[in-house]
Amino acid sequence: MITKLQFPIKKRLFNFLGLVIIIAIAIISFHNLLLPKPPPFITVKLSGWTGNPLEQKLLKQVIQDFEKQHPQIKVKYEAIADQYMDVIKTRLIGEAAPDVFYLDALEAPFLMAQNVLEPLDNYINPKFDITDIEPNLLKNFTYQNHIYGLPKDYSTLALFYNQKAFNQVGLTSPPKTWEQLRSYSQQLTGKLNKYGFGEIPELARQAYKITAFGGEIVDKNGYATFANDAGLQGLELVINQYQKDRSSAQKSDVGTNSGSEMFGQNKVAMVIEGNWAIPYLQETFPKLKFSTAEIPKINHKKATMVFTVAYCMNKQAPHKAQAWELISYLTGKEGMKKWTGTGFALPTRRSVAQQLGYDQDPLRSPLVAGIDYATPWQLGKYPTAIINNFDNQFISVLLGQQSLKQAMLKAQNAANQQIKADM
Numbered sequence: 001m002i003t004k005l006q007f008p009i010k011k012r013l014f015n016f017l018g019l020v021i022i023i024a025i026a027i028i029s030f031h032n033l034l035l036p037k038p039p040p041f042i043t044v045k046l047s048g049w050t051g052n053p054l055e056q057k058l059l060k061q062v063i064q065d066f067e068k069q070h071p072q073i074k075v076k077y078e079a080i081a082d083q084y085m086d087v088i089k090t091r092l093i094g095e096a097a098p099d100v101f102y103l104d105a106l107e108a109p110f111l112m113a114q115n116v117l118e119p120l121d122n123y124i125n126p127k128f129d130i131t132d133i134e135p136n137l138l139k140n141f142t143y144q145n146h147i148y149g150l151p152k153d154y155s156t157l158a159l160f161y162n163q164k165a166f167n168q169v170g171l172t173s174p175p176k177t178w179e180q181l182r183s184y185s186q187q188l189t190g191k192l193n194k195y196g197f198g199e200i201p202e203l204a205r206q207a208y209k210i211t212a213f214g215g216e217i218v219d220k221n222g223y224a225t226f227a228n229d230a231g232l233q234g235l236e237l238v239i240n241q242y243q244k245d246r247s248s249a250q251k252s253d254v255g256t257n258s259g260s261e262m263f264g265q266n267k268v269a270m271v272i273e274g275n276w277a278i279p280y281l282q283e284t285f286p287k288l289k290f291s292t293a294e295i296p297k298i299n300h301k302k303a304t305m306v307f308t309v310a311y312c313m314n315k316q317a318p319h320k321a322q323a324w325e326l327i328s329y330l331t332g333k334e335g336m337k338k339w340t341g342t343g344f345a346l347p348t349r350r351s352v353a354q355q356l357g358y359d360q361d362p363l364r365s366p367l368v369a370g371i372d373y374a375t376p377w378q379l380g381k382y383p384t385a386i387i388n389n390f391d392n393q394f395i396s397v398l399l400g401q402q403s404l405k406q407a408m409l410k411a412q413n414a415a416n417q418q419i420k421a422d423m
Contacts, residue, residue, distance in 0.1 A: 041072060041073070041074045042072060042073055042074070042319050042322045043073075043074045043075075043076050043319075044073055044074070044075050044076070044099045044100060044317075044319060044322050044323050044326050045076045045078070045099045045100070046063070046075055046076065046077045046078070046098055046099070046100045046101065046326065047077070047078045047079075047080055047088070047097075047098040047100075047101040047102070048079060048080070048084075048102040049079065049080055049081075049084040049102060050079045050080065050081045051079075054342070054344065055344065056079065058338075058339065058342060058344075059077070060077070061338070062330065062335055062338050062339050063075045063077060065338060066326060066329045066330070066335065069329070070322075070329075073322050073325060073326070075326060078098065084102075085104075085107050088101055089111075092111075092114075092116045092314070095316055097116075097314045097316070098314060099313065099314050099317035099318070099319065099322075099323040099326075100311055100312070100313055100314070100317070100323050100326055100327055101311070101312060101314070102152075102309050102310070102311065103141070103148075103149050103309065103310050103311075103312045104308075104309050105137075105141070105151075105307070105308045105309070105310070105376060105377060105378050106377055106378055106379065106383050107383070108140055108141050108143075108148070108149060108310070108378065109143070109222075109378065109380055109381045110381040110382070111148075111312075112143035112148045113143065113381060115315070116314070117148040117149070117312050117313065117314070117315055118148075118312075118314065118315045118317065118320060118323075119146040119147065119148060120147045120148065120149070120150065120312075120313065120327070121147055123324040123328070124147070128332065129333070129351075130147075132333070132349045132350055132351050133150065133151065133331075133349055133350075134151070134154070134348055134349075134350065134371050136306065136371055136372065136374060136376065137151040137154055137306070137308045137348050137371070137376075138151060138348075140310070140376050140378055141310045141312070148310075148312055149310030149311060150310055150311055150312075150327060150331040150348075151308045151309065151310045151331070151348040152309055152310060152330060152331055152336070152339065152345075152348065153308070153309065153336075153339065153340055153345035153346055153347065154306055154307060154308035154309075154345075154346050154348055154371070155274035155275040155276060155306070155307050155308075155345070155346055156274065156275075156304045156305060156306045156307075156367045156368075156370035156371055156374050157205070157208075157272050157273065157274055157295060157304045157305050157367075157370070158272070158273070158274075158292045158293065158295060158304070158366040158367045158370065159174055159175075159181075159270060159271075159272055159293045159294070159295050159296065159366070160263055160270065160271050160272070160273050160277060160281075160290055160291075160292055161174055161269060161270045161290060161291055161292075161293065162192070162193065162263070162266070162269045162288070162289070162290055163289040163290060163291055164192060164289055165188055165191065165192040165193055165266075165269035166188075166269070168191055168192050169187045169188060169191055171184060171187070171188075174291070174293035174296075175293075175296045176296055176297060177296050177297045177298075177300075178237055178296045178298045180296060181197065181270070181296045182237075182240075182241050182245060182247070184196060184270070185197040185241065185245065185247035185248060185270065186245055186247045188247075188269040188270070189246070189247040191269075192266065192269065193266050193267060193268050193269040194249070194254065194267055194268070195247060195248055195249040195253075195254070195267065195268045195269070196247040196268065196269050196270060197241065197247060197248040197249075197268055197269070197270045197271070198248065198249060198250070198251070198254075198259050198262045198263055198267070198268035198270065198271035198272075199238060199241070199242060199249065199250050199398075200250065200251070200259050200272070201238065201250055201391070201394050201395050201398050202387075202391050202394075203217070203226075203379075203386070203387050203390040203391060203394070204305065204307075204377055204387070205272065206234070206235060206238065206394070207305060207375055207377070208295075208303040208304055208305050208374070208375045209234030209235060209237060209238070209298055209303070210226055210230075210231035210234045210235065211231075211234075211303065211375050212234050212298040212299045212301050212303045213230045213231060213233040213234045213298075213299050214230040214231075215228050215229075215230040215231020215232070215234065216228065216231065217231070217386070218379050218380045218386065222380030222381050222382060222419060223380075223415075223416045223419060224385075224386045224389075224390075224412045224415040224419070226386075226390060226408060226411075226412060227405070227408035227409045227411070227412040232404055232405060232408060233299075234298065234299075235394070235397075235404060235408070236404060237298070238398070239397060239404055242398055243398075243400060248268075249262070249267065249268060250398070254267035254268070259271045259272070259273050259277075260273055260276075260277040260280050260281060263277075263290075264280075264281050264284055264285035264288055265285075266288075272295060274307065274367070275343075275344070275345065275346050275364065275367050276344070278292075278343065278363050278364065279342075279343065279344050291362070291363070292362075292363050292364075292366045292367070293366050294366045294369055294370060295370070301373075302370075302373045303373065303375065304370040304373070304374045304375070305374055305376075305377055306370070306371060306374035306375070306376055306377065308348065308377075311326075311327045311331060312327075313327060331348070331349075333349060333351060333352055336348070336349055336352050337352050337356065340352065340356065341356060343356075343364070346358060346364065346367060346368065353368055382418070382419045382422050382423075385415045385416075385418035385419050385422070386415045386419075388415075389410075389411040389412070389414045389415040389418075390408075390411050390415070392411065393408065393410055394407065394408075394411070
């Protein structure tokens with residue numbers, strides 16, 4: 001039986017216990033306030049152009065792997081569908097550019113000179129192993145002794161040839177010289193294929209022929225010089241084969257949209273293409289039996305082109321340390337191996353190319369071999385004027401509308417007038 005005396009005692013006991021609980025909660029809360037909070041996620045913005053679905057999927061996988069290893073960094077990726085460089089330049093001016101973005105070697109000279117890119121020299125440490133990256137690629141993103149971009153992948157050009165077409169006319173090996181290529185092309189024309197060789201009359205595919213004879217495309221001041229006599233010798237090879245031999249065709253002659261397509265459709269027996277053609281041909285024309293070889297020597301010299309793209313950092317990036325972590329992973333040995341492991345792109349690191357076996361691969365080894373002597377696809381600070389004027393005039397020469405010398409002088413003068421106006 002509970003007496004009246006026991007009620008106050010119990011009440012005081014409950015009040016005391018309640019006070020103890022309140023004090024304990026207060027102490028715990030205060031203690032939690034003093035504890036350092038885990039750092040928030042830092043977002044690094046990355047932009048590139050829209051690639052094929054496989055490329056986009058692969059990039060997302062590599063980014064996810066990076067985020068797993070760097071849980072305090074989140075990558076926000078944006079693929080810019082149209083007018084990529086125009087968008088990037090506009091955003092750089094408006095201080096709204098991504099932290100990290102793709103930079104094509106062709107566009108690099110202009111941006112590197114504008115003080116909008118972060119020099120990467122101070123971020124690169126011995127562990128990154130910069131010496132593993134192909135020097136012929138790295139120099140495309142070096143300006144005034146500073147590195148402004150790290151190449152993520154590349155492709156050179158190589159000769160693709162139809163094995164069945166070669167066998168049909170008794171050819172057992174690819175041509176070693178350009179003279180042999182013309183001879184082969186004549187033998188192959190009108191057989192299994194309508195033409196022996198597929199020609200792409202664009203400066204991006206002709207520049208190495210100009211340099212093979214000692215010609216230059218641009219001078220040290222960035223002006224066009226491709227109309228020099230030395231360079232014209234290389235271009236004459238194209239004109240003579242197309243007009244005199246009639247053993248080559250351009251894509252419009254055979255109703256196709258690319259060199260790879262006219263080769264895959266058996267319109268031509270040989271074509272000069274890049275690494276991108278290998279997965280395209282294997283997927284689109286699975287019955288086609290083809291091989292690759294280094295481009296035949298021109299003027300007794302090995303010659304090809306190299307195209308490359310780098311990751312670079314916006315100088316206004318708010319989180320430069322984290323941006324560098326992303327760049328160093330994507331261009332490091334682990335990230336690059338994942339990125340190039342499917343074969344649609346070639347790794348810029350020698351060690352990764354060896355690990356993946358590309359230097360021994362029957363189809364890719366000629367492309368890898370070309371990196372040492374390739375002409376970089378880079379034309380100074382104002383490439384658009386040079387490319388457009390060359391391409392427009394060179395096609396008219398191919399069609400017999402004017403002489404090579406006349407057309408190239410016209411293109412060169414027009415390009416230089418535009419360059420002078422843009423400076």
